[in-house]
Each structure stands twice: as C-alpha cells, then as structure tokens.
Amino acid sequence: MQVSKLGIASLLCLAGAAMAQSDEPLQPIEPAKVTNQALVDLGAKLFFDPRLSRSGFISCNSCHNLSMGGSDNLKSSIGDRWQQGPINSPTVLNSSLNLAQFWDGRAADLRAQAGGPIANPMEMAFSHELAVDMLQSIPGYVNEFKAVFGDDKLSIDEVTTAIAAFEETLVTPNSRFDKWLKGDKKAITEDELKGYQLFKESGCIACHNGPNVGGNSFQRMGLIEPYQTDNPAEGRFAVTGDDADRFNFKVPTLRNVELTYPYFHDGAADTLSQAVDTMGRLQLGKKFTEEENGLIVGFLKTLTGDQPSFVLPQLPPSSDKTVRPNPFN
Amino acid sequence: MQVSKLGIASLLCLAGAAMAQSDEPLQPIEPAKVTNQALVDLGAKLFFDPRLSRSGFISCNSCHNLSMGGSDNLKSSIGDRWQQGPINSPTVLNSSLNLAQFWDGRAADLRAQAGGPIANPMEMAFSHELAVDMLQSIPGYVNEFKAVFGDDKLSIDEVTTAIAAFEETLVTPNSRFDKWLKGDKKAITEDELKGYQLFKESGCIACHNGPNVGGNSFQRMGLIEPYQTDNPAEGRFAVTGDDADRFNFKVPTLRNVELTYPYFHDGAADTLSQAVDTMGRLQLGKKFTEEENGLIVGFLKTLTGDQPSFVLPQLPPSSDKTVRPNPFN
Numbered sequence: 210m211q212v213s214k215l216g217i218a219s220l221l222c223l224a225g226a227a228m229a230q231s232d233e234p235l236q237p238i239e240p241a242k243v244t245n246q247a248l249v250d251l252g253a254k255l256f257f258d259p260r261l262s263r264s265g266f267i268s269c270n271s272c273h274n275l276s277m278g279g280s281d282n283l284k285s286s287i288g289d290r291w292q293q294g295p296i297n298s299p300t301v302l303n304s305s306l307n308l309a310q311f312w313d314g315r316a317a318d319l320r321a322q323a324g325g326p327i328a329n330p331m332e333m334a335f336s337h338e339l340a341v342d343m344l345q346s347i348p349g350y351v352n353e354f355k356a357v358f359g360d361d362k363l364s365i366d367e368v369t370t371a372i373a374a375f376e377e378t379l380v381t382p383n384s385r386f387d388k389w390l391k392g393d394k395k396a397i398t399e400d401e402l403k404g405y406q407l408f409k410e411s412g413c414i415a416c417h418n419g420p421n422v423g424g425n426s427f428q429r430m431g432l433i434e435p436y437q438t439d440n441p442a443e444g445r446f447a448v449t450g451d452d453a454d455r456f457n458f459k460v461p462t463l464r465n466v467e468l469t470y471p472y473f474h475d476g477a478a479d480t481l482s483q484a485v486d487t488m489g490r491l492q493l494g495k496k497f498t499e500e501e502n503g504l505i506v507g508f509l510k511t512l513t514g515d516q517p518s519f520v521l522p523q524l525p526p527s528s529d530k531t532v533r534p535n536p537f538n
Numbered sequence: 539m540q541v542s543k544l545g546i547a548s549l550l551c552l553a554g555a556a557m558a559q560s561d562e563p564l565q566p567i568e569p570a571k572v573t574n575q576a577l578v579d580l581g582a583k584l585f586f587d588p589r590l591s592r593s594g595f596i597s598c599n600s601c602h603n604l605s606m607g608g609s610d611n612l613k614s615s616i617g618d619r620w621q622q623g624p625i626n627s628p629t630v631l632n633s634s635l636n637l638a639q640f641w642d643g644r645a646a647d648l649r650a651q652a653g654g655p656i657a658n659p660m661e662m663a664f665s666h667e668l669a670v671d672m673l674q675s676i677p678g679y680v681n682e683f684k685a686v687f688g689d690d691k692l693s694i695d696e697v698t699t700a701i702a703a704f705e706e707t708l709v710t711p712n713s714r715f716d717k718w719l720k721g722d723k724k725a726i727t728e729d730e731l732k733g734y735q736l737f738k739e740s741g742c743i744a745c746h747n748g749p750n751v752g753g754n755s756f757q758r759m760g761l762i763e764p765y766q767t768d769n770p771a772e773g774r775f776a777v778t779g780d781d782a783d784r785f786n787f788k789v790p791t792l793r794n795v796e797l798t799y800p801y802f803h804d805g806a807a808d809t810l811s812q813a814v815d816t817m818g819r820l821q822l823g824k825k826f827t828e829e830e831n832g833l834i835v836g837f838l839k840t841l842t843g844d845q846p847s848f849v850l851p852q853l854p855p856s857s858d859k860t861v862r863p864n865p866f867n
C-alpha cells in the first residue's frame with residue numbers, strides 16, 4: 210500500500226512535468242491534417258467493407274461503430290459466427306494518439322494493428338491472402354489502389370497503410386473541455402470545472418493525462434485494491450512476460466468516454482458513474498461521495514469532441530470473379 | 539406453354555400502355571423531395587441503430603447496407619445469433635416505388651414493413667415494446683422525437699414513420715440510362731443501347747417496366763420452365779392462399795442490379811450474367827447467345843444511379859437507465 214501510494218506520487222510528478230509546458234496536464238487535440246485524401250478515402254472504404262471477413266458480414270465498423278463513438282457498446286464483441294470476443298472493444302477514436310495499440314499494447318501502431326482482426330478467427334476470420342485476392346478481383350479497388358500506390362498489384366501492407374491513414378483522421382477536436390483549455394472560460398460550467406479540479410486533486414490525472422487523457426502508459430488495474438473479474442486477460446504481461454507487468458493495461462483514453470460504455474477491459478462497468486467509483490476505490494483508495502462522483506462524471510462528459518463527419522463510403526461492387534462469401538459453412 | 543406465351547403477350551400490352559405516355563416503357567426517377575428533414579434525419583439514425591435489436595449488434599443497415607447498394611450481398615441474411623435467414627435480402631433502394639414490400643408483398647408499404655424485422659426472432663429479435671422502452675430511455679432520442687412528433691411519449695408508429703421517411707429518400711436518380719431517357723443520347727454506348735433493345739424485344743420489359751424497372755407486379759418465377767430451388771418460399775400464395783399465386787414473386791426492381799448480387803429470392807445466381815440467362819430460359823423460353831447475354835448485362839449496368847449520399851449518422855448515447863444488450867444469453 211505504501212509502495213502503491215508512492216507510485217501515484219511519482220506518477221503525479223510526471224504529470225506535473227507535462228503541466229509545466231501547458232499549465233494544464235491535459236492538452237487539446239487538433240483536427241487531423243490530411244495530406245493524402247485519396248489514401249484516406251480508400252482506407253474509409255476498407256474500414257466499412259465486410260468483404261474483409263470470411264462471412265462477408267463483419268467490417269471494422271461492426272465493432273468500432275463510428276456512429277457510436279468508435280466502439281460497439283457491448284461487454285465483449287460479436288465475431289465470426291457470433292463468437293464471443295475475449296475483451297471489450299476499445300474506441301478507434303483518437304487511437305492514433307496512443308503509445309501502442311490493444312489493451313496490452315501488443316501492436317506498435319495502427320498499421321501493425323490493422324492486419325490483426327482480418328486474420329483473427331474470433332473476429333473477421335479471414336486471411337491476409339484471401340483478403341488481398343478478394344480486393345484484387347474488384348476493378349474499383351484495383352483502380353483506387355493503383356491511383357494511390359502506383360501499381361496493379363495489391364498487398365496487405367497497402368491495405369493496412371490505407372486503413373491506418375483513415376484511422377488517423379478519426380480524432381475528435383473541439384470538445385467543450387478543449388475549448389476551455391484554449392481560453393473559452395464559458396465553454397464548461399462551474400460544476401464541470403469543479404469536476405476537473407477533483408479529477409486533478411484526487412490523482413486521476415496521474416494516469417489519465419496528456420492530449421488523449423490517457424493512452425500514454427500501462428498501469429496496474431487495481432493498484433490499491435485488487436480488481437475482481439472473471440476475464441482471464443493478464444494485460445501487458447502477455448507481451449513482456451515480466452511479472453511486474455501482470456494486470457497492467459494500457460490506460461484507456463477518456464476522450465469521448467461518455468460514448469464508449471461499458472467500461473474496463475472486461476466491460477463490467479455499465480455506467481460512467483460505476484467506472485469512476487471503481488477507479489477511486491481501486492486506484493486511489495478513495496470512496497467518492499455521490500456528489501463528487503457526479504462532478505467527475507460531469508467533467509468527463511465535457512471530453513466528447515466533434516465526431517468524425519464524412520459521407521458514408523460507397524464500396525466498389527464485386528466482379529464475377531470475386532469469390533462469394535459463405536457465412537454458414 | 540401456349541397459355542404462358544399468351545401471358546407474356548398480354549403483359550407486353552400492359553407495358554405498351556405505359557409506353558404511350560413516355561415513348562419508352564421505362565421512366566426516369568427523380569431525386570426525393572424532402573419535406574421534413576428532421577423526420578428523415580431521425581429515420582436515418584434509427585436505420586443505423588443496432589440497439590433496435592436484442593443483441594445491440596444488428597441494425598437495418600446490417601442487412602440493407604447502404605455502402606453496398608442497400609442489400610447484404612449474401613445468399614440469405616445473417617440474423618440474431620447468426621441465424622440463417624430464409625430468403626435473399628432485397629435492396630431498400632427505390633423500395634418506396636414498389637407496389638408492396640417483401641418478395642410476397644405481405645407489407646402494404648414501408649411503414650407497415652419497418653416494424654417487422656425489429657420483432658422478427660430470426661432478424662433483430664427484439665420486440666416493439668422493448669424497442670420503444672430503449673429509445674424512451676435515451677434523452678437524445680426523446681428530444682428528437684419530441685421535436686418531430688410534438689410530445690415526450692414515443693410509439694412504435696413514430697419509429698416506423700421515421701424509418702419509412704428516411705427510406706423514401708433512398709432513391710437513385712441520374713443513372714446513365716435515365717440521362718439517356720431524358721435526351722442525353724451519349725449517356726449510354728451503342729452496345730448498351732443494343733442491350734436495351736434486346737431487353738425490350740425479348741419480352742423482359744413485360745415484367746420489368748415502369749420507373750423501378752420492376753417492382754410493380756407479382757409474376758410467376760419459372761413461367762415457361764420450372765425454377766429448381768431448395769428454398770421453400772411459395773411467394774404470393776403465402777399471402778393470398780390462392781393457388782394461382784403459388785410461386786409468384788414481386789418482380790424485383792432492376793435499378794442498381796449491378797450492386798444487388800446474388801440474385802433471385804433464393805440468392806442462387808451469383809452473377810448478373812447467370813440471372814439473365816435463367817430469366818431468358820425460364821420466363822421467355824429463350825437461350826441467349828453469349829453476345830446477347832453480354833449486351834443485356836451491359837444495359838442493366840446503366841441502371842446504377844446516384845447512391846444515397848449523406849453524412850454517417852451519429853447516434854445519441856444510451857443513458858444510465860438504458861437496458862444494456864446481452865447478445866450471448
């Protein structure tokens with residue numbers, strides 16, 4: 210317990226260092242700068258294309274629904290053949306700002322991540338080879354890949370590059386809190402400001418800081434009091450094999466957290482109020498009053514930014530040569 | 539066989555009557571006129587909202603994907619718990635122009651139709667009551683329904699009214715063929731024009747006519763030669779109980795038919811070329827040459843119009859009171 214509290218203190222120091230630059234431990238995020246619109250548009254199509262799955266039914270957007278904050282709002286996802294996923298689907302919004310991808314950080318970046326679900330038998334249950342063959346059989350895609358990458362031959366690297374480029378545009382600037390950070394003091398209410406102060410003073414900011422209000426470190430879930438769960442995930446330990454990393458998870462971003470219920474890697478907390486209560490007790494040894502809890506929740510809701518706004522992509526049709534999916538065998 | 543050929547002859551007369559008005563048996567379609575944008579926007583949200591299903595995973599857009607021509611491009615759809623649907627999912631594009639909804643026409647119009655899938659245990663597997671309770675628990679929806687319908691209390695009628703209003707906007711004007719119909723003689727190629735002439739001369743036009751190039755009558759599948767299928771659907775007979783209606787199906791629209799593979803109520807034809815071949819043989823007793831088949835397919839592809847173009851809807855988040863879906867029990 211002593212050690213843990215020391216842990217928080219040193220984390221707060223780190224957060225303090227960030228504060229020196231900006232006065233605040235949280236920084237606003239900026240709209241994405243698109244340098245290659247054709248690449249982004251291609252990535253958007255791929256993100257929405259269920260033909261990247263064995264069944265022809267599941268796309269990235271099935272589990273990271275951009276109409277709903279970039280996740281599926283389920284405890285754990287529904288994959289190929291209605292298989293139950295092992296862990297809560299994190300939002301893809303602002304995921305480019307994270308230090309690594311997945312709860313355990315096993316993918317270094319968005320490109321490395323994007324190949325995973327296509328070939329994962331629990332998710333899209335396809336293979337990279339089948340995905341590339343499928344795309345290569347579709348003249349509309351072949352033309353677009355050619356325009357973007359310069360030749361007629363598609364590769365899985367090009368697929369993940371395009372998806373990642375699209376995901377990099379999925380940032381959510383202009384939250385009320387960001388407006389406040391930028392000087393518009395009326396952008397949040399007095400109670401929301403109190404919530405922010407409580408968030409800082411209580412020590413939440415030790416782990417949830419920086420532009421993504423999290424996403425920049427791995428931390429123990431259940432620092433002060435152990436977290437009870439049936440979910441077998443071991444967190445960062447699965448990547449490093451280091452016992453010290455057992456049950457360390459990437460600290461989730463709190464941007465748009467109002468939209469990304471249920472909470473925690475096992476999706477066990479249905480509401481933000483429950484999640485804040487659990488965090489207070491397990492990470493800080495604090496039992497918030499109902500009022501305090503409400504103030505923090507109020508502050509967290511100011512972190513909802515502009516959601517990605519784009520015209521629903523239109524996918525190029527399959528050709529006579531495209532292998533038809535058969536979801537039921 | 540005599541009778542059947544007489545059948546086609548009299549159908550051609552009917553089509554001829556339509557021709558008198560416009561010189562051609564097909565008419566161009568016009569962009570939707572939106573009189574109540576707020577109602578349409580609400581309908582778009584509902585169309586994309588998977589919370590209208592038991593699982594929280596399946597929306598109207600899952601099976602009528604507006605990125606893919608308004609259907610799912612599967613032989614038969616994937617419903618709740620990955621159940622295999624009984625029949626091919628027809629496109630929702632231009633479905634407002636059809637004389638009735640469903641392959642057997644059992645729903646009179648889009649409003650009557652929209653309640654069906656929500657409560658169908660094979661599809662969204664929810665109930666009207668649970669759907670209304672869910673929506674009623676979400677402040678963002680309550681506000682929108684109030685703005686549109688004038689009070690705080692939601693009803694399933696309001697839900698289906700909004701969905702139908704959105705669907706009425708899903709028309710696809712400006713196909714190259716429509717441009718040609720309107721006088722732009724260069725909008726289609728000479729071969730495409732030949733294909734159209736063959737489509738008329740062969741008798742396809744007897745059933746596929748009017749603004750929706752179909753959708754305006756029920757016709758026997760397998761008029762000249764019986765259709766072989768394992769699919770147990772009996773068509774219009776299921777509605778009327780009249781033996782004469784056995785195996786009569788609503789003639790599908792051929793607008794955007796390039797996008798709505800696979801074809802027929804059982805989804806048995808993977809390609810347009812197969813579907814045209816089957817139609818020639820079974821409906822008209824004609825075996826097209828490869829060249830003729832290609833000309834007709836070429837013409838059919840000129841029927842692809844402007845796809846619906848709108849910004850991906852953003853759904854209002856659930857509140858703490860909203861019952862969370864549990865797809866796995």
Ligand code: HEC
Binds near residue numbers: 297
């Ligand atoms: C069947 C559900 C499902 C599908 C389909 C799916 N994902 Fe995921 N996604 C998840 C889950 C669950 C995780 C968390 C897995 C973990 O951390 O171990 C995840 C993690 C991610 C992350 C990491 C986010 C972060 O901050 O850690 C990104 C990015 C992502 N997915 C993008 C995609 C893309 C791109 C596709 C399509 C190519 C895709 N996903 C398809 C469920 C899905």
Ligand code: HEC
Binds near residue numbers: 469484489
């Ligand atoms: C010592 C680090 C640490 C501290 C301090 C901390 N958190 Fe967390 N927070 C985490 C980690 C790690 C997770 C992910 C845990 C998991 O899912 O198993 C998390 C998850 C959350 C979530 C759920 C996010 C999601 O999308 O699932 C919320 C909300 C949250 N924290 C808010 C807070 C608040 C409010 C405080 C202060 C009362 C706080 N946190 C303090 C590390 C911390």
Ligand code: HEC
Binds near residue numbers: 629639661
């Ligand atoms: C699980 C798949 C699935 C879901 C979800 C689904 N549909 Fe359908 N839809 C179908 C199938 C299959 C048919 C054809 C059924 C029949 O004709 O018997 C159909 C028929 C229709 C038709 C008739 C079109 C025509 O020309 O006959 C419309 C309109 C429609 N659906 C709209 C909707 C709406 C609105 C929703 C959501 C409230 C919805 N569908 C949800 C699969 C689905």
Ligand code: HEC
Binds near residue numbers: 745792795817
């Ligand atoms: C006597 C009426 C009739 C005639 C003549 C006819 N059709 Fe059809 N057509 C139908 C019916 C009914 C269906 C739906 C059958 C089913 O799905 O079981 C259909 C389906 C189709 C389909 C598949 C559409 C889809 O979305 O599934 C195509 C393509 C088509 N017809 C083209 C043609 C062509 C080309 C001709 C002329 C060679 C033709 N039809 C002649 C009645 C007719």
Ligand SMILES: [Ca+2]
Binds near residue numbers: 469471476
């Ligand atoms: Ca979540």
Ligand SMILES: [Ca+2]
Binds near residue numbers: 688691
């Ligand atoms: Ca009402």
Ligand SMILES: [Ca+2]
Binds near residue numbers: 628799
């Ligand atoms: Ca079809």
Ligand SMILES: [Mg+2]
Binds near residue numbers: 360
């Ligand atoms: Mg290449």
